[in-house]
Amino acid sequence: MFELLGIPPQVLMGQLLLGLINGSFYAVLSLGLAVIFGLLNIINFSHGAQYMLGAFVAWMLLEYLGINYWWALILVPVIVGATGIVLEKLALRRLYHLDHLYGLLLTFGVALIIQGLFRNYYGISGLPYNIPDQLSGGQNLGFMFLPNYRGWVVVASVIVCFGTWFVIEKTRLGAYLRAATENPTLVGAFGINVPLMIMLTYGFGVALAGFAGVLAAPIYSVNPNMGADLIIVVFAVVVIGGMGSIMGAIVTGFGLGVIEGLTKVFYPAGSAVVIFVIMAIVLMIKPEGLFGRNN
Amino acid sequence: MKKTVLGALTVASFGLPAMAQDSIDVTLGVLNDRSGVYADLSGEGSVVAARMAVADFGAADKSMNVEVISADHQNKPDIASNIARQWYDQDGVDAILDVPTSSTALAVADITAQANKILIDSGAGSTALTGEQCQPTTIHWTYDTAALAKGTGGAVTERGDAKWFFLTADYAFGHSLEEETMKIVENSGGEVVGSVRHPFPATDFSSFLLQAQASGADVIGLANAGGDTVNAIKQAAEFGVTQSGQALAALLMFITDVHALGAETAQGLVLTEAFYWDHDDDTRAWSARFEEQFGSKPTMVHAGVYSGTMHYLRAVEATGSTDGDVVAEWMKANSFDDPLFGEGYVRKDGRVIHDMHLYEVKSPDESTGEWDLYNHVSTISGEDAFLPMEGSGCAFANEG
Secondary structure (H helix, E strand, O other): OOOOOOOOHHHHHHHHHHHHHHHHHHHHHHHHHHHHHHHHOOOOOOHHHHHHHHHHHHHHHHHHHOOOHHHHHHHHHHHHHHHHHHHHHHOHHHHOOOOHHHHHHHHHHHHHHHHHHHHHHHOOOOEOOOOOHHHOOEEEOOOOEEEHHHHHHHHHHHHHHHHHHHHHHHOHHHHHHHHHHHOHHHHHHOOOOHHHHHHHHHHHHHHHHHHHHHHHOOOOOEOOOHHHHHHHHHHHHHHHHOOOOHHHHHHHHHHHHHHHHHHHHHOHHHOOOHHHHHHHHHHHHOOOOOOOOOO | OHHHHHHHHHHHHHHOOOOOOOOEEEEEEEEEOOOOOOOOOOHHHHHHHHHHHHHHHOHHHHOEEEEEEEEEOOOOHHHHHHHHHHHHHHOOOOEEEEOOOHHHHHHHHHHHHHHOOEEEEOOOOOHHHHOOOOOOOEEEOOOOHHHHHHHHHHHHHHOOOOEEEEEEEOOHHHHHHHHHHHHHHHHOOOEEEEEEEEOOOOOOOHHHHHHHHHOOOOEEEEEOOHHHHHHHHHHHHHOOOOOOOOEEEEOOOOHHHHHHHHHHHHOOOEEEEOOOOOOOHHHHHHHHHHHHHHOOOOOHHHHHHHHHHHHHHHHHHHHOOOOHHHHHHHHHHOOEEEOOOEEEEEOOOOEEEOOEEEEEEOOOOOOOOOOOOEEEEEEEOHHHHOOOOOOOOOOOOOOO
């Protein structure tokens, strides 16, 4: 077995890179949650189910319509985002004036229903989805074999994360959004359609989950429980980063991926809990999260 | 889930009265995972298999009134125990079938013995069922971890892949599978160069696979199950584990798992099963009928439920009794020749001895359909595959 100081630098480099790859999923998923919470004050517990939906829709597009991975990467977020918009319009909208808990319960219930339906129709074992030909194979980096697809996951995640951060923090549209969260009545008085903007924002957050689902389909088992397993960890990431903080979600997503990856080498048995231990420590020292604002 | 039980019980209670005087009432309870990780390999398919057995046995013509009911134990021993008690005490169940996951199976085995009924286990793998925690009324039909370790571990080591690295799920089942296989590997002249225990369940295996790659092992033994195995194999293909000359050995894998991976990813994997639908004419004919009713091909667990139910019904017919000890004694005294498992018998400790088979997953070029997945490699006779009764720790069987 590996000892603490007996780890050759190559192995360490490999694990750091793997951590970064896993962190990409955490980052994209927690970003979606952070956008939804930060701008809508909804704790979106169906995020895991929507991530699963992304992977399944990608599989369906390929299986039933012959639409390949690259088109799925564009179409799936649109389709999954649209289901989010329907959910917002029909149900979530009615809960904004109530306590956070109601939104949490609703989205949790929706998640259970979606997962149950897919379990009923597609079973629990999962479905195959192959890596696209253009990205199969890998590079020998000397210290490890890097599958091309994993490299692509990191690149795609960084682009999406940075793009989202830029739109919300640096553009006029983002400024409207943030203003609408602070004071919807006033922003509405300037002639901006606030309910529409909120609806589209929820749709966008959900689309991010769908996007992560497509990224995950070729490497993780496409099964109805894939999101349920991941969502708890992602919530911990959001709490550590600071609820609603966009940059916090991105940075902690990548960072915790790396920490978790290193734990798998030094103490594998602890890798399932390390993120929660960090969460407990952060909550004790800085309850608003690493990047959170103290209200 | 509660509804399933209630609904099923209503059916059962309607079936109980209104019999002719000399007919026998038999109620069979299929207790398994209907919503979780093992729902595909056991679940409703096992209920379908049990109903097929009742119909094929011709129970109605033999003035036997057989009902099949079912419930979801959610892989939790406490839930399984409660349902088993209720079934035996209040609902007139005579035998419980299937019961995947070892912890639930062991709990139900004890309750079954106390109630003097019969447990015919198909889905669970622990050797303890017919070892240290054996019961006179337990019949363990389909497979156990020792047979899997013997089949896959022995075959792979003898093929020349002598250095093993284990990727083990960090709970009782994973530990015992790892331990059983290590014994086989070392006895066959192999060597264990390392192991890593991953949390259960796990999504990402890349880190562990990298450790396995660095270990210099010839073969990576996957001592896990279900979604963990599927994810590990999927990611091993991605990280070029097999291209770099290392082989993978899945120590517990069902055809539903291979189907989930697809032939492209799973090709070349070696695995041990008790039953494969495309084995011979008999299995093909039965599997075609099963598929008609259920919608997909049967797993070995489904097949085990069918054959176990058949043998049980033969015992009830012959003895005219549903008393646990009487039926168990008949089942152990009479061997069977079964269309799905071939010739076999129930050993005194409850272990069913039948042939096991080593299969290799086909390449996509060889595979002609989504379920056309295995090439037969070899057959391991029942006596070789399962642990000998002596020294198994089963007290009543070894008393003499």
